[in-house]
Amino acid sequence: MPDKPKEGLDRRDFMLAPLAAAGVSAVLAADAKTAAGQDNLVPAAAASQRTVYVGDIIDGKKVVSMLDVNDLAPGQKHFLYFQGVKMPTGQPWYVSVTVARGSRPGKRGVLVSGIHGDEMSSIRTVQTVMDQLDPAQMSGTVMAVADVSRPALESMQRRWPNQGRGIDLIDINREWPGNENGATAPSRHAGLLFNRLLRPNADFAIDFHTGTTGFEVTAFNIAGMDVPEVKAMVDLYPVGQIFDNHVYPGVLHNAFMDLGIPSFTPEIGAARVLDPKMIPLFVEGTMNVLKHHGIVAGPIGRTGKDVTVFVGNSAFPVLATAGGIVEHLVKLNDKVEPGQTVAIQRNSFGEVVAEYRSGVAGEVTGQRSDAMSEPGNPLVFILFNKAVPGGVEAYPE
Secondary structure (H helix, E strand, O other), X not given: OOOOOOOOOOHHHOOOOOOOEOOHHHHHXXXXXXXXXXXXXXXXXXXXXXXXXEEEEEOOEEEEEEOOHHHOOOOEEEEXXXXXEEOOOOOEEEEEEEEEEOOEEEEEEEEEOOOOOOOHHHHHHHHHHHHOOOHHHOEEEEXXXXXXXXXXHHOXXXXXXXXXXXXXXXXXXXXXXXXXXXXXXXXXXXXXXXXXXXXXXXXXXXXXXXXXXXXXXXXEEXXXXXXXXXXXXXXXXXXXXXXXXXXXXXXXXXXXXXXXOOEEXXXXXOOOOOOOOHHHHHHHHHHHHHHHOOOOOOOOOOOHHHOOOEEEOEXXXXXXXXXXXXXXXXXXXXXXXXXXXXXXXXXXXXXXXXXXXXXXXXXXXXXXXXOEEOOOOEEEEEEEOOOOOOXXXXXXX
């Protein structure tokens, strides 16, 4: 195991909330995958090296297989490609990397997007933040990665299409910290990125996401609010919901947290589209975080104090029991009460075949956006507070 960082947190000191799971298969496999990844966090060869240029240039941008942002010239923006895992034809998958290195020393922030291939607003949020940075006026460094899962992005789908024994769709956000010698390409890709690009350059990290194809979410942040360094950052976002939960193993922000690097996950609306209303909220919040860490100068913008924020520690899923057309009776961010009807479903004759009610008091944080559903699909997620949090929660996708 690597030495504990000189600055940051030891997650063992603050892991107070039980882990939750998103997807039954993830619950069964996450612990084994995480354990395998821990054996390969920082290979000896990687730990002793700094930036490695492979000698290739793509579209005028140099390619690296390892990056230390301290090797880059200060006061400038740098555009690079990171060489990830190889595709079946033998060429690597390349990941776009933008680094704004300040003219003065300071903290290093990492902004990640594109872990799921259908999450467009997450990518545009990070791009917009980077556009606003002037390295000549900065202290410290901000590194942005915009397209972690290139093969998933090519078809704008959530999961990585792994070419093993036929096509296997793998959610790379159940693979972190990855394993450079893992059993699948996504696991190896995650290991390469985490060991050689992300972890070595992070004093704090933000992993941006959206809802998934067919399921839209509100503007909210997922974070362990019992960690002071994380709470301080999350409170700087002018968004209306916070999912206060450490969530499940295998997600990127928890791979950072396991090493004492404060991290959390913003969620920015619907998949496959750019949300012009939500993106500015997360850009403003992220710029507030950079100001909070002294990387960027200037007054703090709007924060959670300027909006009404609902904080919940659990999510109640409403699942379809029938097939048919879904009609929602509540909207995102609506408050609901136990027993309240939140959706109905009709068959091809227009007859109501199912009614769906909330089992808790809380706020709607996600809804199925596809108009039809088969049994088992999530129709609504309701953010609420368990009086006594505990146990493992499995969230179907």
